[in-house]
Amino acid sequence: MNVKLCVLSVGALFFLGQTAFAQTTKKDTAKTKVIDEIVVVGVQKKKREEITQAVSVVGGDELTRMSASSTGITNMLQGKMSGLQVSTNSGKPGEPGSIRIRGAVNVSATIGASDPLFVVDGVYMTQRQFNSIPASDIESVTELKDAASTAQYGSRASNGVMVITTKRGKSGKPAITYDTRFGFAYKPKDVNFTMMNTAQKIQFENEMSGVGVNPNPVYTPAEAAELMAQDHDWSKDILRNSSIQYHNLSVRGGSDTNSYYASLGYDTDSGILQELDGFKRYSGRFNFDQKVSDKMKLAFDFGVTNVKTQDQRYSYNALSPFYSLYTLNSYEPIYNSNGSFNPTTNSINPVDLRRNEVTTDWRTRLTGQVSGTYEFFKGLTFKSSFGGIYDVRKNKYIVRKGSEIAKVYGTPDGSIRDTRSDYWSYVFNNRLDFTKSFGQHKISAVAMFEYNQEDFGSLSGTKRVMLGPDVTDVGSASTPFAVTGNTTSTRFVSLLGIIDYNYAGRYLLSGSIRRDGNSRLGTNQKYGNFWSASAAWNVAKESFFDVPFFNDIKFRYSIGTTGNVSALLDYQNLISVVSGDYGTDPTSGPSNFVGNNDLKWERKESQNLGVDVVMWNNRIKLTAEVFKDNRKDFLYAIGNTPFTGGGYLMSSVTNAGNIEIKGLESELNVDIIRSKDFDWSVRGNISMLKYNVKSLYGSNTQLSLDGTTFMRVGDEPTIFKMVKSAGVDPTNGDALYYKLDGSVTNVYNSSDAQFLPGKSTLPSAYGGFGTTFRYKGFDLNADFSFQTGGYSYNIMAQNLSDFSAYNQNLSTDAFNYWKKPGDTNVLPKPNVNGLQSTDAFLQKTDFVRLRSVEIGYTFDKKFLGESLPVNSIRVYGSGQNLALWTNYTGDPEIALASETQANGAFIPGSISLYNYPNTRTFLMGVQVNF
Template sequence: MNVKLCVLTVGVLFFTGQSINAQTVKRDTTTKVKQIEEVVLVGVQKKKKEEITQAVSVVGGEELTRMSASSTGITNMLQGKMSGLQVSTNSGKPGEPGSIRIRGAVNVSSVLGASDPLFVVDGIYMTQRQFNAIPASDIESVTELKDAASTAVYGARAANGVIVVTTKRGKSGKPSIVYDTRFGFAFKPKDKNFTMMNTSQKIQYENEMSGLGINPNPVYTSEEAALLLANDHDWSKDILRNSTIQYHNLSIRGGSETNSYFVSLGYDSDSGILQELDGFKRYNARFNFDQKITDKLKMGFDFGIVNTKTQDQRFSYNALSPFYSIYTLNPYETIYDSDGSFNPTTNSINPIDLRRNELTTDWRTRFNAQISGTYEFFKGLTFKSTFGNIYDLRKNKYVVKKGSDIAAVYGYPDGSIRDTRSDFWTYVFNNRLDFSKSFGQHKIGAVAAFEYSQEEFGSLSGTKRVMLGPDVTDIGSAATPFAITGATTSTRYVSMLGVVDYNYAGRYLLSGSIRRDGNSRLGANNKYGNFWSASIAWNLAKESFFNVPFFNDIKFRYSIGTTGNVASLADYQNLISIVSGDYGADPTSGPSNFVGNKDLKWESKTSQNLGVDISMFKNRIKLTTEVFKDDRKDFLYAIPSTQYEGGGYLFSSITNAGNIEIKGLESELNVEIIKSADFDWSVRGNISMLKYQVKSLYGTATQLNLDGYTFMSIGMEPTTFKMVKSAGVDTQTGEALYYRPDGSITNVYSSSDAQFLNGKSTLPNAYGGFGTTFRYKGFDLNADFSFQTGGYNYNIMAQNLVDFSAYNQNLSTAAFNYWKNPGDTNVLPAPTVNGFETTDAFLQKTDFIRFRSLELGYTFDKKILGNLPLSSVRVYGSGQNLALWTKFTGDPEVAVASETQVNNGTFIPGAISLYNYPTTRTFLLGLQVNF
């Protein structure tokens, strides 16, 4: 794409989607025209759009900046922005990253984020949490690498796809100064598809249950009912609030012919919706500098620091969760007893007591620095050496205050303090040669690289009890040592890479890569793996015989290759190890309950991709479509209850457990419907459609129990649900009915009747997003939506909300809809003391359409500002998570429902739904000033 760029006194250059736009904010009387080619970062190379043979998607930093107020994490902002990319919110807690998958990546692991892609930021490998902490205002572009041709250059880490991020750097010219600020609030939206009972309704329900013998308590008298009605209140108003949000960012960008610089300073905060807690604060600074030392030697330096603080209660499902309290405590239960003490409530725990007296505070400080040098031997051959590192320091303090009710419930009334410190250090040392040569219509390029990276982690945690006082939270002030633990781990990678490209006249394109990786986490017999890719492209529109003027490009692409993955593998699971502890006053040691596997090898993926890129009418219509097939081989899985060397003890062991096939079709469309000096209107959309199948499992296994709800079974989708099938309600007796595996119906529940529900898994078969942008003179409007369909979730929360065995807790008004008379249909079963069994009656589809964001702004340009020392001023208002269309009871997007999912079992995003921190609705007003 060619763009006319005016040489401006002040100007802005930014990415939007897959395009580069030159925005003029001040007109000069004379302008020069410069041709700019659209350049995309494809793995370790930058390529012109017309030279790309790989499957990639791009989102510009400007787009992310518009979304940054909706979430303090970048991963959640990417939702619905790129084909192939699925993002599920782990929780609505400020700063919390999401679960992210590229092309349906499936990993079976207790490691949270095992299915996440590889994150590469300016050449440095990051965890998702580190990536998530980068402010959107510092990002130039985000590129999603999807097929083997684009990901194989990252070899052993890339089977889940790759997210490559380029941060902003300086540009030659006068300093460009931008100040952006916004303020707003967020709140919990109204519950979707259910309403909780008020006191009057709950009294009625309890009386009905008493009449049926379910509630052993007598029917409330009118006097008792009047007392309860006087106490009626909404627990959500006692626990939640509207959060306050603010954001400030100042950046300076400039340079000369020999150097350039970029500086940014930022602060943002989101108090969160839990009362009295300080949800999230972030301070950040970034500086980079590029210097041309000689005509052949260039140096670059980057430094960044991010400091975050979060404060919260335990918010995953259990009686300690404030969100559990909102839905289970009765509206007539008081906060305080008559003597002023906390009412223990039906949960035996008071949520206000918890909020004030059981607190977790987390501080994280991340430093990243990088230095690079580039030497040009001659035109077309350069050598670049880069050393980059990240240092993460974390401090976490958990306090149960002395004298609180919750401390007494826990059994240590004098309180407890746990102080945890950990640090994470990773560095990457990369050396590469780049070669490029053109002759006639031929162009050859090559990259050769050697890379070494290492990760070091250490932690120390101490717990003491018997605090000096409820507000003295220094661990040194507590009297009684209780426990101390620590850990140290190390991981090393060594890699060699080669890439070759050939381009003939922009019509015929070839590319190939090979990479060899070694990793310390793997078994002694499989330390190294080889990964490769090959791709080819043909641009029909550049052929002389093709003379259709409204086509700018018709490029066909094919790629094939291999990548690897060890993301779901923890350190030292390839080794036989011992654990140590104490028994009385003496130290002890013994074998761990984990058996090392010396034959453990890479989980690998072989990918094939066929794509077409079409541009028409001077690039005003752009369509990209891909079909692909991924064969994931030797996925990693922890086998429980394994006997080791004839002993009587049972151990767990990681093994390569089987193969999974994923097929898909994805497409992106961008259309500029109107394009004129005063009025622009464009629409965009993307969709991904996938099919999954488990092809084989380890040994003679035909199924794997993942988390008690979802399974892997040969011939079915991964994470397919297995449970007893509900046959509804007997219309004459009101009894719950169940299907046996042979298709017969019974009124006797038996867990042995559980069966695979083929076609019902956690994985959606289609997802994507769409949006539109308007601009009329100074006004601009942007709207974005996201959607998914085809996935399922076992909605335990929806079941609990109507379960008559929980009559002593609050329920939804839908609980009244139970069987009462012969002939009743579309009702819950007749109430029984045992309540509901685990069946597919509450297995709900996670289909939804979400109105994700809307922003309306107006820009005052230089003509309006006159002699003020400003080039432009933009005011805007925005809203996020404005509407949700779904039949799901609650929010279908939350990926993590229970802390036990992560801590004690295999983590399957979206398998179950309970009482998590909800996704909030946000409204903001903002101001952007360009000097």
């Protein structure tokens, strides 16, 4: 359901697929007529038929059905919109995903550098701030894709824009809704591999002793029996079924002169890690619209959310509970015979870690906006608004006194780190809107001035020697260790002009120009101009076109420019000074970063050609787009930059080159059956993209991104460069490798690494499909998502098959090694060096996922009777992440390799490590409408 803002002319409203209809007073649904669809297109609202831009819309009710697991709204959007690629960073409750529009590629150590711009009711937010809003408060989400729509946001829009409107009041008696659901989630069974049990691991270690890899002797029967007696499942010691609950109470109503909306919400997801309090959120929202006079209106918005999360690390080592889950042997006990924690083969016990090294995070976000609109005369209005977000964060990290992990860290008396930070961003916006119709002509225009400022400050203090393991106030620890902090400020100033022309709904023209200034850029490049032009022709409205089953055929074309500075941190345009402590004395000096006075906007030049087709009384809706984006002067951090003042090797940010992206995307929605008691609709979307690095800065033809992926002129961004495996010699079991000249050798040499054209992290196609079914009171919704064409270096699969790691647990795939002449499709003959880094474990990330299924039944007023003050009760059950079809070893939907990327640059999906897994969720819920 992609439409929520609609004008209802007669009858009752119901939704089918992505189309909204008004039911007439007659029961003959063949005579239903389409009501006007109002879509938020950037800073404007337009009827669907007036749109010349490439946009996609998802309604809030659809997101509410997906909100069960508290994993963030962006994750719920996967497969819902053409052009939108969403990858789940992890299954951690509340964690945002990696999100790209039309293949936006930014190479940066800043996580989220490729994210689109998020605009919530006119206020700019980060993805994490947007995700803190409960889905039940959202009216619609609009994806802006081409320059005609994104250029209205100028310097921050080259990654695309997500425009979100929250629910507001409407005239009529108060409508009260209470929605609640309860359920659980768990880690699904591993895909395409199985871990060894104790008997298998004993057998494998004995085999490795036999071939000389394991220096330990073969286990005696008595030793094997002793280990078998200690067999247990580490997953039962580390994981649990999470507990989920959700409550939301909302009321909306109003009169001819005012309207209001208010909601209160609470939801929690304990997460699948034992003893930790994974996610809790309290939320409230209130808005009020008042018509002061015939010419003046006022509006007030306020929202608050409080989120608490508790977590362990999930880095690529034994500090991650998920690393321990896979690498600890099932015969290793949790406790020693004296009751102390067994350090395990990883030297760290995951249960000790969970109890004694804990990070707790509290975030409180306040959002607010006041606005006033004055109509000078019909067709000319002035609106002034001031909105902002204040984000306060408290983070506490504790290593408890006396714990084994404290001894491992060399701080046996424990340590406490307390971090406080605050973020304040506000937007001051003033605009004039003009609309004039005469005959079949309609002209509208917008003139706008906007100022945006973002301020951030943090202070962190660490002290050691705790009074006791449970005395966790930083002031109670006796030994100061470190104090750090920083303050940053960013300012944007903008002027915007938009003009639209509409002739009889047949010929549509639109243009915009925006000038932006930004404090992050170099002294010589503070300001930039961004523009767009678009046109549309609705053939179906021409007098010569008389094909009854076509409702609309609209051709669209747009061209324009946008910019981006999201990959740039504050003050990277300046040479800066850092300070710190050396012993008891303060010190200062130049940072390891060189400022760049010529640092300028990353720019994107875009062209888009689209067609919208509506057929058979709006039963079929088809949208198709072809586009080309040229991303020029993308931002990149360069290491080893000589410092002009001395011999230091430093780093700097520069505009590093140009990337071309071409694509085809389409959305299709079909109402197969549409009647009084029976509705059935299907929907689907697909995006197909091609990438090409056109040039790089200076004379460079390649850039290393994270050591595994590169940019190279003529290839896709994030192309892999690895030694190519030539398989296994069937005569002797040696691992074989391709040299650069194409010959084959059994000697591994990392200098033989070569580029692998066509193999990058970026999928060539992705999308989703689903269906909605209703029979009288019953309803069913199902959604799938898919992607194909991308690759990931599956380090986890390699590690779990590597016979040289015989001391840790492995997958049963490790048994499949060369044993005798003639063996094929096997791992090499075991040796002490283990498996080398080659493309043998570079795997396709193709998948199809059953994202969600929901089944419900609605008891209407006729069934409930007039005696109950209830209009309807809907009972439903839902499941998420119900099935996964893939040839990948594990879960291919990998965005973040681990808690921290291995080599600085953030390349979503480049490597697969031991991440917090995607969970499978089941819920039961009740929605009551009063």
